[in-house]
Amino acid sequence: MTAASKHTATTGNGNKICWSCKGPVxxxxxxxxxxxxxxxxxxxxxxxxxxxxRDFNVDIDAIEIQYLKQQQAxxxxxxxxxxxxxxxxxxxxxxxxxxxxxxxxxxxxxxEYMMRMNGVEPEGGEGQTVNDPALLMEAMExxxxxxxxxxxxxxDTIIRDVRKMARDCEKEVATAxxxxxxxxxxxxxxxxxxxxxxAQEARAKKARLAAA
Amino acid sequence: xxxxxxxxxxxxxxxxxxxxxxxxxxxxxxxxxxxAMSRAEKSEVLRNPDGGSAIVPSVVHYAADGTVTVGExxxxxxxxxxxQVVSSVKRLMGRGLEDVKSVAGTxxxxxxxxETVAGSDAATAEPQMVRLNVGNRVLTPVExxxxxxxxxxxxxxxxxxxxxxxxxxxxxxxxxxAARTATKDAAKLAGIEVLRLVNxxxxxxxxxxxxxxxxxxxxxxxxxxxxxxxxLLKMQKGVFQVKSTGGDAALGGxxxxxxxxxxxxxxxxxxxxxxxxxxxxxxxxxxxxxAIKEALTExxxxxxxxxxxxxxxTHSITRTGFDAMIAKMVARTVSIxxxxxxxxxxLPEDVKGVVLVGGSTRVPAVRAAVASLxxxxxxxxxxxxxxxxxxxxxxAEALTGGSDNLLLDVIPLSLGLETMGGxxxxxxxxxxxxxxxxxxxxxxxQDGQSAMMIHVVQGExxxxxxxxxxxxxxxxxIPPMAAGAAxxxxxxxxxxxxxxxxSAREETTGxxxxxxxxxxxxxxxxxxxxxxxxxxxxxxxxxxxxxxxEARVEARRNILAVQAAxxxxxxxxxxxxxxxxxxxxxxxETAMAGDDRQIINDLAExxxxxxxxxxxxxxxxxxxxxxxxxxxxxxxx
Ligand SMILES: Nc1ncnc2c1ncn2[C@@H]1O[C@H](COP(=O)(O)OP(=O)(O)OP(=O)(O)O)[C@@H](O)[C@H]1O
Ligand SMILES: [Mg+2]
Numbered sequence: 001m002t003a004a005s006k007h008t009a010t011t012g013n014g015n016k017i018c019w020s021c022k023g024p025v026x027x028x029x030x031x032x033x034x035x036x037x038x039x040x041x042x043x044x045x046x047x048x049x050x051x052x053x054r055d056f057n058v059d060i061d062a063i064e065i066q067y068l069k070q071q072q073a074x075x076x077x078x079x080x081x082x083x084x085x086x087x088x089x090x091x092x093x094x095x096x097x098x099x100x101x102x103x104x105x106x107x108x109x110x111x112e113y114m115m116r117m118n119g120v121e122p123e124g125g126e127g128q129t130v131n132d133p134a135l136l137m138e139a140m141e142x143x144x145x146x147x148x149x150x151x152x153x154x155x156d157t158i159i160r161d162v163r164k165m166a167r168d169c170e171k172e173v174a175t176a177x178x179x180x181x182x183x184x185x186x187x188x189x190x191x192x193x194x195x196x197x198x199a200q201e202a203r204a205k206k207a208r209l210a211a212a
Numbered sequence: 213x214x215x216x217x218x219x220x221x222x223x224x225x226x227x228x229x230x231x232x233x234x235x236x237x238x239x240x241x242x243x244x245x246x247x248a249m250s251r252a253e254k255s256e257v258l259r260n261p262d263g264g265s266a267i268v269p270s271v272v273h274y275a276a277d278g279t280v281t282v283g284e285x286x287x288x289x290x291x292x293x294x295x296q297v298v299s300s301v302k303r304l305m306g307r308g309l310e311d312v313k314s315v316a317g318t319x320x321x322x323x324x325x326x327e328t329v330a331g332s333d334a335a336t337a338e339p340q341m342v343r344l345n346v347g348n349r350v351l352t353p354v355e356x357x358x359x360x361x362x363x364x365x366x367x368x369x370x371x372x373x374x375x376x377x378x379x380x381x382x383x384x385x386x387x388x389x390a391a392r393t394a395t396k397d398a399a400k401l402a403g404i405e406v407l408r409l410v411n412x413x414x415x416x417x418x419x420x421x422x423x424x425x426x427x428x429x430x431x432x433x434x435x436x437x438x439x440x441x442x443x444l445l446k447m448q449k450g451v452f453q454v455k456s457t458g459g460d461a462a463l464g465g466x467x468x469x470x471x472x473x474x475x476x477x478x479x480x481x482x483x484x485x486x487x488x489x490x491x492x493x494x495x496x497x498x499x500x501x502x503a504i505k506e507a508l509t510e511x512x513x514x515x516x517x518x519x520x521x522x523x524x525x526t527h528s529i530t531r532t533g534f535d536a537m538i539a540k541m542v543a544r545t546v547s548i549x550x551x552x553x554x555x556x557x558x559l560p561e562d563v564k565g566v567v568l569v570g571g572s573t574r575v576p577a578v579r580a581a582v583a584s585l586x587x588x589x590x591x592x593x594x595x596x597x598x599x600x601x602x603x604x605x606x607x608a609e610a611l612t613g614g615s616d617n618l619l620l621d622v623i624p625l626s627l628g629l630e631t632m633g634g635x636x637x638x639x640x641x642x643x644x645x646x647x648x649x650x651x652x653x654x655x656x657x658q659d660g661q662s663a664m665m666i667h668v669v670q671g672e673x674x675x676x677x678x679x680x681x682x683x684x685x686x687x688x689x690i691p692p693m694a695a696g697a698a699x700x701x702x703x704x705x706x707x708x709x710x711x712x713x714x715s716a717r718e719e720t721t722g723x724x725x726x727x728x729x730x731x732x733x734x735x736x737x738x739x740x741x742x743x744x745x746x747x748x749x750x751x752x753x754x755x756x757x758x759x760x761x762e763a764r765v766e767a768r769r770n771i772l773a774v775q776a777a778x779x780x781x782x783x784x785x786x787x788x789x790x791x792x793x794x795x796x797x798x799x800x801e802t803a804m805a806g807d808d809r810q811i812i813n814d815l816a817e818x819x820x821x822x823x824x825x826x827x828x829x830x831x832x833x834x835x836x837x838x839x840x841x842x843x844x845x846x847x848x849x
Contacts (some may be wrong), residue, residue, distance in 0.1 A: 015834050021773035022820075022827035023781065024834025034780045035773035068451050072618055076647060076708040080407055080611035083766045091707060095649040102645065203554045207547055 016042075019085070030074065030093060038074070038089045046100040046113065056114060056174040058104055067101045107170050108196065111177055111189040120182040123190055135191055142198050146205065155206045159199055166195040235378040235407055235612050236368045237415070237604025240360065240395065242302040242438030242464060243571065245270050246601035247364040247379075249372060250609040253422060255602045258371040267597060268367065270437075271299040272359050274346045282363035290499050294492035295322060296347040300466055301360075303438045304353035305398075306390030306733045309342050311462070320494040324350050341394070341733045354394050355743060358401035365404060378405045380608040382600050384439040385411035386459030386624045388670050389682050389712050390733040396709070401743055405758070407611045409709040412436075413443035414454055414619050415603030416569045420594055421447040422606060422617065428564040429455075431553075433582055433590070434600075435545065436570035438464040442549045444556050444563070453620040456555040456643045458548045463541060465505070465572035471537040472501035472529065476518055480525050487520050508534050509574050535577040542581050549585060555643055566590040569599055621646055623706055627682075630667035632657065634676045639704045642672065646710060651703040653719070659695050663688040666702060668714055687716040689723050756809075763812045764804050770816050771797055774823050777830065784829045789822075796822040 018025040020037030028042035047054045050066045072078070074097055079090040103109045112122040142162070149155045169192045176185035236258070239246045244267045248257045257266035265284075273286035274296050281289070290297050298321065304312065312323060324343040344351045361381075368376045381404075383395050392409055399406045413432035420426060426447045434441040441459040445452055476497070480487060489497070500516065507514050513530045553560060566582060568590045573579065583589055610617045622645050628638040629652070639652045656664065664687045671679030690698055699719040706712050717724040774793060778785055796819040803811045 015838050017831060018773075020769065021777040022823070023777050023830040024838075035776040037769070037773060068448075068453070068620075071620060072451070072616070075618060075620070077408065077607075077611055077618060081613055081765070083769055084762060085766075086769070091647045091705075092649070094708075095647045095705070098645045098648055099650075204551075207551045207554065 030070070038079070038086055038093060040089055041093050041096040045117065046104050049097070049100050050104070054114070054117070056110065056177045058110070060105055063101065063104055067097065070097055107173065108189060108193045111173050111185060111192070114177050115182055115185060115189070118180075118182060120186065123186045132187060132190070135187075135194065138191075139194050139198070146198070146202055149202075149205070152206055152209055155202055155209070159202045159206070162195055162199045162202065166192060166199060169195055233378055234368075234372060234374055234376050235380065235608035236372075236376055237601050237606070237608045238361065238364055238379050238381045239412070239415070239601035239604060240302065240357065240364075240381055240383075240398075241270055241600075242300050242436055242466065243270055244268065244437070244597065245360055245364055246598055247368045248598070248601040248605035249368065250602070250605035251614070253606065253609070253615055255419070255605045255609075257598050257601055258368050260367060261370050266601075268360070268364060269299075270302065270360050271297060272301070272356050273297045274349060274351075276347055280359050282360055290495055294495040297495065298344060298346055298351075298356050299495070300438055301344075301353045301356040303462060303466070304342050304344075305357065305394040306388065306392075307342060307353070308340065308733060312342060320491055320498055322346065322491050341390075352739075352743075354398045355401065357395065357398035361398055361402035361404055365402060377403070378407050378608070378612070380408050380410050380415075380604045380611065381406055382412045382415050382604050383409050383710075384434075384436075384459060384461055385413050385441040385443055385454075385457045385621075386439065386461045387710075388461070388625055388680055389627075389710070390680065391461065392710055394733070396711070397740065400740075406709075407608060409711075410604055410607050410619065411441070411443065411454075411457070411621055411624075411710070412439075412600050413441045413457070413569065414445070414452060414621055415601075415607060416567060416594075416599045417443070417445045417447065417452050417603070418606050418617060418619060419599045419603035420567050420591070421452060424593070426565065429558065429562055430565050430567060431549070431563050431586065432567045432569060433545075433549065433573065434459075434569035435572040435578060436464050437572070438462070438466050440464060440545050440548070442545070442552050444552055444558060450616055451618050451620065454622050454645075455558070456552045457622055457624050458552040458555070459624065460544065460548065463544065464570075465502070465575075466498075467541055468505050468534075468538050468572065468575070469498050469501040471541075472504055472534070473497045475529070475533075475537055476501070476525075476527055479527055480518070480520075480523075483525060485520075485523050485525065487523075489520070493520060504529055505534065505575070509576060531576070538575070538577060542577055545578075546581050546585055549582075560586045563588075567594065567599075568592070569594075569596050571597060621708075621710070623648070623710055625670045625680075626672055627668065627670050627704055627706070627712060628679070629654070629702060630669060630676045636669055636671075636674055636676055636679055639702070640706065644706075646706050647708050649703060649705045651701050654700045654702060655696050656690065656693065656698045656700070657695050660692040661695065661698070662690050662692060664690060664700060664716075666714070666716055668704075668712070682712065683714070685714075685716075687718070687723075690718050691721050691723065693720070760807055760809045760812075763809045763816075767800055767804050767812050767816045770819055771800060774819065777823075777826070781826075781830050781833075784833065785826055789826045792822040793819070793826065 014027050015024040016027050018032040018035060018037060018039065021032060021035035023034050025032045025039060028044045029039055031038055050063045052058060052063060071094065074090055074093040076087060076090045076094060079087045103113050115122050146158055149158055169188060173185060173188045173192055176188055237248045237250065246257055246266050246268065248255050259266050268283045269287045271283065271286040273281040273289045273293065286297055304321065309323060312321065322345040324345045341352055344353065344356065365376055379399070381395060381399055383392055395409060396406050413434045416434060417430060417432050428447065430445050430447055432443045432445065439459065439461050440463040441457065443457040444455045446455055477487060500518065504514050504516055508529070508531050513528060515526060515528045517524055517526045563586055566586050566588065568582065573596055579590065606617065607619060609615050622643045623640060624642060626638050626642045627640045628636040631637045637652065640648060640650050665684065666687055667676065667684045668682045669676055669679040670682050673679050687700060700716060701719050702714065702716045704712060704714055800815040800819050803815045
């Protein structure tokens with residue numbers, strides 16, 4: 001953008017009216033740059049929000065620094081003495097900031113989010129059944145192995161193996177998504193979701209064994 | 213990118229000096245409560261003007277003449293007037309009768325069995341919060357807690373020589389929605405405005421972290437009188453971020469006391485004495501057990517004589533014996549801790565320090581278990597009794613604009629909805645950062661179905677009856693459609709206090725219901741209104757005052773916003789507009805000095821009208837500039 005006045009520094013999303021000072025404000029601005037009032041959340045994609053490229057291999061530590069910085073300004077604790085409207089807006093802003101961060105933090109939700117950004121509906125969402133026979137077979141075998149594991153050492157082995165598989169699978173998801181191979185990405189993401197769930201169940205079983 | 217420029221904290225104007233009230237921090241404990249105050253990040257616990265301990269035992273005595281006594285004096289009356297004394301009431305907040313722990317079949321509380329509404333079937337009647345029979349009164353746990361809060365408020369006002377109306381109150385991290393709501397209701401009854409409910413371990417982390425400049429990953433292990441919490445936090449300069457949390461809202465030092473009582477009763481039974489214990493005897497026995505337990509922290513063995521119904525027995529209880537009695541409970545805290553580490557994908561050795569909070573962490577077996585799990589000695593340079601109240605006071609200061617510390621917390625238990633077959637559909641998972649808003653779509657399962665029952669539950673189990681019921685409501689007015697055609701979006705919103713609101717909307721037609729959520733264990737509006745009246749808190753006056761403050765805050769924001777705009781876009785301001793705005797501002801400011809809320813609101817409206825022509829000019833230019841900006845861009849590409 002060439003005209004460097006602050007009023008023209010828009011994102012191309014256009015302006016809306018600031019509810020507080022009634023002047024123009026960028027549609028995705030967090031605060032009005034004239035009067036400083038907090039704004040309602042705009043339609044801002046999660047990557048843009050954290051100022052990072054749309055790459056599956058995000059630097060989550062860098063994103064977290066951004067997240068905390070924004071939370072410092074948007075969290076309802078900063079608005080405890082403000083008007084009811086500002087409190088409500090800060091709650092909405094902080095909630096959408098949390099959602100953005102949580103989505104990018106988890107590789108499965110990040111993958112699904114990136115697919116949706118590209119108009120691809122991920123598979124195996126709520127209520128949908130998965131019918132990839134190879135995956136079903138793999139999942140069944142893992143479940144049996146977990147059921148058979150009787151002591152903590154056996155479960156630890158399973159956890160380690162599953163973690164390694166999940167890490168490898170995540171790399172494949174990255175390659176598929178960044179390369180625009182969404183069909184492959186859908187399948188791989190489903191597998192990654194399974195693997196992470198399995199690791200979680202194994203940990204839960206270990207905790208149950210410890211408690212008994 | 214300009215859109216992410218963040219204004220500096222502190223740049224926003226603070227509320228006017230006259231509107232800044234004193235805000236204290238309150239640790240409302242099961243056994244002990246503490247109130248503290250912080251200024252410039254220097255906090256102090258508040259004592260009675262004549263000195264003495266900072267700790268107020270959470271014990272209330274209700275005399276026949278209506279006098280209410282709280283604290284030490286009330287605790288001393290347990291031996292002589294047990295039926296008029298209530299202790300550990302926090303364990304009953306938002307709880308049903310089925311949750312109340314009994315001693316050998318006898319409850320340590322004089323519980324009133326709620327009468328089922330005439331004509332309703334007892335089996336299907338909704339559970340509700342327990343009621344206590346105290347002397348000649350029937351009280352809810354909320355009212356008893358309110359009495360404790362009143363005493364703390366009075367103590368703070370005496371110590372600070374000033375009115376105290378606002379507080380940060382701590383709750384166990386593992387408190388569910390019903391218990392949190394009950395705590396807020398208690399504060400309302402006591403005439404305290406709750407600035408924020410803060411989780412106890414998070415408050416402790418704030419106090420510890422600031423004091424010690426802690427950075428990195430810390431665990432806070434809090435075992436108090438009635439509850440166990442374990443939280444894992446990342447601390448860095450000014451930000452305290454909870455990564456995961458877990459606990460048991462019904463596990464604490466009280467349960468150790470119960471174990472000792474049961475041990476003694478079993479020993480007497482073995483001697484052929486069959487005691488019948490009423491709840492007054494249970495209260496006295498629990499008091500003895502607690503003294504034994506605390507003594508065993510220093511000594512290896514305690515001998516005690518127990519007299520029930522004039523049959524005296526003597527018992528010798530050793531530290532090893534006690535350790536065995538509580539071993540299962542200690543192991544349970546360890547396994548919950550392991551789960552919390554797992555949830556955050558953290559190994560014990562990644563944890564830089566372990567902060568111990570709560571009186572029950574003085575028990576040597578507890579200390580040893582924690583040390584062995586984390587393979588390090590827990591930090592001991594803190595007062596486990598005061599650290600939570602101090603953290604609450606620091607947070608009260610942060611909220612009223614005195615500091616920039618930020619607490620980022622999570623929800624402790626998953627929230628979900630009942631679906632077909634009594635299965636829970638989770639909407640928000642535990643350990644999700646708050647505030648959070650999440651929606652889920654459901655559909656009808658019958659042709660022409662016009663209403664849908666929405667049952668909100670909290671917990672980790674798969675079946676509804678194993679989770680805690682929070683609320684039920686009916687979304688009605690769904691237009692007739694084929695089964696499965698309606699799209700009902702249920703939205704859960706959890707605020708920074710960890711409190712839930714639910715809304716539902718039929719998406720194909722936009723039928724939105726103003727839903728009245730009926731909290732299962734809550735107190736309904738009528739009862740609350742009656743209690744407020746009885747408690748002599750001038751609820752209406754309070755409300756009026758709050759609305760007046762709100763009107764002033766809003767008016768001030770209005771003036772500042774217009775002035776900021778006048779400064780930024782001065783060239784668009786003609787003399788007429790400027791004169792009109794200046795006049796409106798002067799009038800509004802005069803009104804704000806008075807206390808007529810209606811006039812303030814009317815004149816704020818008038819300022820709005822006066823500044824409208826100016827606002828329109830600003831908007832017009834904004835649009836023109838945006839268009840020009842786009843032209844520049846499209847030329848450039
Ligand atoms: N020296 C001691 N040895 C063993 N237990 C102790 C000792 N001192 C206090 N306790 C126990 O600690 C408990 C009270 O701890 P604390 O004051 O931290 O609880 P609380 O804050 O009131 O409860 P909660 O946080 O669960 O609501 C009581 O059960 C008490 O018996
Ligand atoms: Mg406590």
